[in-house]
Amino acid sequence: MRILISGGTVVSATGTQAADVLVEDERVLALAQPGSEAARRFSEGARQIDASGKFVVPGAVDVHTHMELPFGGTHASDSFETGTQAAAWGGTTTIVDFAVQKKGQALREGLDAWHKRAEGNCAVDYGFHMIVSDVNDQSMKEMGALVDEGVSSFKLFMAYPGVFYSTDGEILRAMQEARNSGATIMMHAENGIAIDLLVAQALARGETTPRFHGLTRPDRLEAEATARAIALAEVAGAPVYIVHLSTTGALEAVGEARAAGHNAFAETCPQYLFLTSDDLARPGFEGAKYVCSPPLRAKEHQARLWRGLRNDDLSVVSTDHCPFCFKEQKELGREDFSKIPNGVPGVEHRLDLTYQGVLAGQLSLPRWVEVNSTTPARMFGLYPKKGVLAPGSDADVVVYDPTARQTISVMTHHMNVDYSAYEGMALTGRVATVLSRGRVIVEDGHFRGEKGHGRYLSRGKNGYLQ
Numbered sequence: 001m002r003i004l005i006s007g008g009t010v011v012s013a014t015g016t017q018a019a020d021v022l023v024e025d026e027r028v029l030a031l032a033q034p035g036s037e038a039a040r041r042f043s044e045g046a047r048q049i050d051a052s053g054k055f056v057v058p059g060a061v062d063v064h065t066h067m068e069l070p071f072g073g074t075h076a077s078d079s080f081e082t083g084t085q086a087a088a089w090g091g092t093t094t095i096v097d098f099a100v101q102k103k104g105q106a107l108r109e110g111l112d113a114w115h116k117r118a119e120g121n122c123a124v125d126y127g128f129h130m131i132v133s134d135v136n137d138q139s140m141k142e143m144g145a146l147v148d149e150g151v152s153s154f155k156l157f158m159a160y161p162g163v164f165y166s167t168d169g170e171i172l173r174a175m176q177e178a179r180n181s182g183a184t185i186m187m188h189a190e191n192g193i194a195i196d197l198l199v200a201q202a203l204a205r206g207e208t209t210p211r212f213h214g215l216t217r218p219d220r221l222e223a224e225a226t227a228r229a230i231a232l233a234e235v236a237g238a239p240v241y242i243v244h245l246s247t248t249g250a251l252e253a254v255g256e257a258r259a260a261g262h263n264a265f266a267e268t269c270p271q272y273l274f275l276t277s278d279d280l281a282r283p284g285f286e287g288a289k290y291v292c293s294p295p296l297r298a299k300e301h302q303a304r305l306w307r308g309l310r311n312d313d314l315s316v317v318s319t320d321h322c323p324f325c326f327k328e329q330k331e332l333g334r335e336d337f338s339k340i341p342n343g344v345p346g347v348e349h350r351l352d353l354t355y356q357g358v359l360a361g362q363l364s365l366p367r368w369v370e371v372n373s374t375t376p377a378r379m380f381g382l383y384p385k386k387g388v389l390a391p392g393s394d395a396d397v398v399v400y401d402p403t404a405r406q407t408i409s410v411m412t413h414h415m416n417v418d419y420s421a422y423e424g425m426a427l428t429g430r431v432a433t434v435l436s437r438g439r440v441i442v443e444d445g446h447f448r449g450e451k452g453h454g455r456y457l458s459r460g461k462n463g464y465l466q
C-alpha cells in the first residue's frame, strides 16, 4: 500500500520545507522534492492525498492520559476505545497512559490489568507508564524488569495522602532504583499533607464549593513540592519529569535545576495555558467542570508558561486527559468540593489549542511540533519510530489545515464526556487528515479507523539522558 501526500509544507522540530511524503505500508519511505522524478514515479499506483495549503506534521504524542482511571469512587469516562478515537480526531496518534499499582498490589498486577483494558480496543498506538502507589521491596525489585519490557517511566505522587501518596523517603528510594535501571521518575508535585489540612479547615468553615478546591491548593505548595522533588532526584542522581506543571514558582524551580545542568524536565497542559481560577469560580456548581490537580491558576501564570515552552524549561505539552461527566460524576462533590473527581477532558484538542499559541506568536511552528510530538516521543523512548517524519519512521501523519475555523463544543467533540471545558472557544486551524501507521484513520470529517488498530508500544529509555 502506497500513499503520496503531496503539495504540503512539512513541519518538523527543526524547520519547515515544501516536500512530498512517500508512505509505503506502515512506514515513511522518504521525503521528496515536490514534483520530483522520485515523487512522480512513486505516485504511479499510489493513493494521493493533496496537502496543498496545509501543514504535514508527525502524529502528535500525548504522554499523559488516564483512560478509565479509577478516582474518588468512580472511573474516568473515556474507555481506551472512545478515548483513542477522540485522540485520533485531534491528530494524536500515540498515547502513553498510566497503569496503576494499587496499594498492596504488585506492579505487574496493575500493569496486566491495564493491558487487559487497552488490548484490542485502541484506535491509535499506546504505551504505559506505571503509577507506583506502594514503594516496597517487591515493587522496587519489579521496576527494573518493567523497564526491560518497555515501561520505562514511573509516576509518584506527593499529593493524595492515603491513595497514591509517597513519603519523601519512599520517593528517594524509587529514584535510586530509577537511577539503577535507567527509568525516569514522573512526579505529581503538590504538598498533599499540607493541602489535606487546608481542605479539612475549609470544609470545617463550611467552604464547600468548587472554587475552594483551588484555594486549598495554593501555588506555593506546588512550587515547594517541585523544588523538593528536584532536590530528591539530585540526591539520587536520577532524572525527574514534573507532570502537569501549572505555576510560575514551580517553573522557576525547574529552570534553576536545568540551568545547573540537572536532568529535570517538565510538561504543562492546555488547561493551564487557556483556563484560569475564574473558571473554577463559575457560579453554582459549574466550577466542578474545571476541578483538576494542580488546580487552574490565576491568569498571570500563563505568560510565564508560554515562555517556559519557548525556552525549553517546559519541554512537552500533554493533556492529562481525565474526563468525568458533569451530571453523574462531578456531582459526587456537590456538597463537598474534595469529593469532586479530579480531572478535565482534553485529549482531542491539544494540537488545535496550542496552534492558537502559534497564531499569537507564542510558539514557532517547529516548536509547536516539537512540544506536541518530537520531544514527548524522545523523552519516553519512542523516537524515531514516533515524533518525526523520516525514512523508516512509522507513518503517523497529520495533515493540518491552518486556515479552517472551528468552535469547540460538547455537541461536536468525540470524547465520552457530557461537557467541554472549552465550550464555545473559536479556533483557527484544524486537523484535516490523520494517518496511523500508514492507514488513513480520519479524513473528510469522518473517522475511518477501527478499534484494535492501535498497537502496544514497548518503549525505550529517556532519549535525553546519556
Ligand code: URP
Pocket: 066, 188, 244, 291, 292, 293, 294, 320, 322, 342, 343, 344
Ligand atoms: O486532576 C488530575 N490531574 N487528575 C488526574 C490524576 C493526576 O494527578 O494526574
Ligand code: ZN
Pocket: 188, 243, 244, 293
Ligand atoms: Zn498527577
Ligand code: ZN
Pocket: 064, 066, 320, 321, 322
Ligand atoms: Zn494525570
